[in-house]
Amino acid sequence: NAGVMQNPRHLVRRRGQEARLRCSPMKGHSHVYWYRQLPEEGLKFMVYLQKENIIDESGMPKERFSAEFPKEGPSILRIQQVVRGDSAAYFCASSSVAGEVANTGELFFGEGSRLTVL
């Protein structure tokens, strides 16, 4: 399967713990986007990364959230000291060329990681 792979699909954490969500983009894609979807709401942009660079993190909460996309390996979205309000589906999407997204609108999404904070 050459699609966007996210894991874990489901993650349960207690308040105060850390959550790490991983995303492997489609083969050949070097642009990764993270979106968050709260229950019954739309997708909210969080961060856009290229290999080893954060290009736009305007949607990331200022505290507790961080993201990386190392030269080797998957992109990681890290949430420290989780709170109940962090419970959501976190979707990762990838594209091969950033400009192409604006023209084609085609972001390839993974199946999402569903975080539940108890």
Added chain:
Amino acid sequence: RKEVEQDPGPFNVPEGATVAFNCTYSNSASQSFFWYRQDCRKEPKLLMSVYSSGNEDGRFTAQLNRASQYISLLIRDSKLSDSATYLCVVNFGNAGNMLTFGGGTRLMVKP
């Protein structure tokens, strides 16, 4: 005001009906427009682009009104399989070219 606004619905329609969704966006300099479909507890998938002249793909017709800053999606001859949430998506031309999603309109097609 949200950047991309949609009526959340749900729209409950019988099979065979024609249904239309609208979406408004806040920035008149917006670059490009799309409709995505998201099935329950699944990832969103691109349904179609929206062009200024309007465009059609089978039973689906998308239209853009730049002057009024709204986008529409028309579905003719609704099928049970059309039941999903339809997301209006706008590219505002920002540096990252990321897509901004509306909250979605839920459609339920009943037999």
